[in-house]
Amino acid sequence: xxxxxxxxxxxxxxxxxxxxxxxxxxxxxxxxxxxxxxxxxxxxxxxxxxxxxxxxxxxxxxxxxxxxxxxxxxxxxxxxxxxxxxxxxxxxxxxxxxxxxxxxxxxxxxxxxxxxxxxxxxxxxxxxxxxxxxxxxxxxxxxxxxxxxxxxxxxxxxxxxxxxxxxxxxxxxxxxxxxxxxxxxxxx
Amino acid sequence: xxxxxxxxxxxxxxxxxxxxxxxxxxxxxxxxxxxxxxxxxxxxxxxxxxxxxxxxxxxxxxxxxxxxxxxxxxxxxxxxxxxxxxxxxxxxxxxxxxxxxxxxxxxxxxxxxxxxxxxxxxxxxxxxxxxxxxxxxxxxxxxxxxxxxxxxxxxxxxxxxxxxxxxxxxxxxxxxxxxxxxxxxxxxxxxxxxxxxxxxxxxxxxxxxxxxxxxxxxxxxxxxxxxxxxxxxxxxxxxxxxxxxxxxxxxxxxxxxxx
Numbered sequence: 001x002x003x004x005x006x007x008x009x010x011x012x013x014x015x016x017x018x019x020x021x022x023x024x025x026x027x028x029x030x031x032x033x034x035x036x037x038x039x040x041x042x043x044x045x046x047x048x049x050x051x052x053x054x055x056x057x058x059x060x061x062x063x064x065x066x067x068x069x070x071x072x073x074x075x076x077x078x079x080x081x082x083x084x085x086x087x088x089x090x091x092x093x094x095x096x097x098x099x100x101x102x103x104x105x106x107x108x109x110x111x112x113x114x115x116x117x118x119x120x121x122x123x124x125x126x127x128x129x130x131x132x133x134x135x136x137x138x139x140x141x142x143x144x145x146x147x148x149x150x151x152x153x154x155x156x157x158x159x160x161x162x163x164x165x166x167x168x169x170x171x172x173x174x175x176x177x178x179x180x181x182x183x184x185x186x187x188x
Numbered sequence: 189x190x191x192x193x194x195x196x197x198x199x200x201x202x203x204x205x206x207x208x209x210x211x212x213x214x215x216x217x218x219x220x221x222x223x224x225x226x227x228x229x230x231x232x233x234x235x236x237x238x239x240x241x242x243x244x245x246x247x248x249x250x251x252x253x254x255x256x257x258x259x260x261x262x263x264x265x266x267x268x269x270x271x272x273x274x275x276x277x278x279x280x281x282x283x284x285x286x287x288x289x290x291x292x293x294x295x296x297x298x299x300x301x302x303x304x305x306x307x308x309x310x311x312x313x314x315x316x317x318x319x320x321x322x323x324x325x326x327x328x329x330x331x332x333x334x335x336x337x338x339x340x341x342x343x344x345x346x347x348x349x350x351x352x353x354x355x356x357x358x359x360x361x362x363x364x365x366x367x368x369x370x371x372x373x374x375x376x377x378x379x380x381x382x383x384x385x386x387x388x389x390x391x392x393x394x395x396x397x398x399x400x401x402x403x404x405x406x407x408x409x410x411x412x413x414x415x416x417x418x419x420x421x422x423x424x425x426x427x428x429x430x431x432x433x434x435x436x437x438x439x440x441x442x443x444x445x446x447x
Binding site: 112 | 402403405429434437438440
């Protein structure tokens, strides 16, 4: 069990190409997300790709803006807004995927952003495995994560895969254990 | 002596025409064997024209002379409708590395524009005219979009076979790698409209729309490619400003949706 502050320190010494599963308490969710967005790229030439299937990118952007967190280096992949008939306007820095069931397109958009915005270091955040599990069978989800993380390792890219503690299941834990190098339980 | 001539060693593997489309070059084990004529086949909206044009742009960027032969719509209209590539440079057209020809202009020159059916001589004349352009400009990559539209005026299987064989032989002799765009209906159970093109072509790249749980995925599958080992799996593609991107189609342990 680590606090958000401890997580920040742990991220600083993360090896390039490694994949970390972050099991977070609901109460600590926004604190963790904003901490990663603010602290991880600090002092580094790093781009963050934030793939969300949990809450619309617009909501996360509003929170980051409210906290005055710089987001020039953050690109969002939003796989939830189309499905919920939410806003899919031309918010700068947001790429949309029509449905969280289109897992291949989440991979394609990640690759697109890595090629479109080359940086010395890249981090991909997947938020969250639980919301993807609502819409996808565990077997296809395992296949998706395996291919995604393998590709990201080839790019020397950091992978952070969020799961919500309150929605945990043994199947999801097994999938994360299979593809991730480390597993951290984050609390506020 | 004869044994030596026919043995296949790595050194004697055919030179590759690197498409520049990362995923496709991986699928093809390094690219299309140079001189091959490949059928790019699929129904409308599957990305045939966009991918074919990208193949030419990468060739032009590598310094090869490339030609796009547009049959159904003017080159200008086609260019306005494709994805704007980040890597496209206007100089490629200015320097003659990338050129466009509208097939109706060739027909007009030959005074056959309004003919509903071409004779064998006229077909050979079209191939000769294309060969002249390829030779004159030193073309190494060529796209005909679409071969189906050309075949529409040939009517018989004999004429279609004659035209495609003649065209392929001519282009291959010039060391020109070609993509022949073929249009099929979504429910077609073969790879070309007339059934002749697929048998003759050196390669077939099938592009499609796969519906899975209400989602429509663009797919690509290399069905055949002479002169190279290749994957025959189905991939999902996206048309983006950085070019065509490909990832494997997820199968989910054999669940529905794997086709």
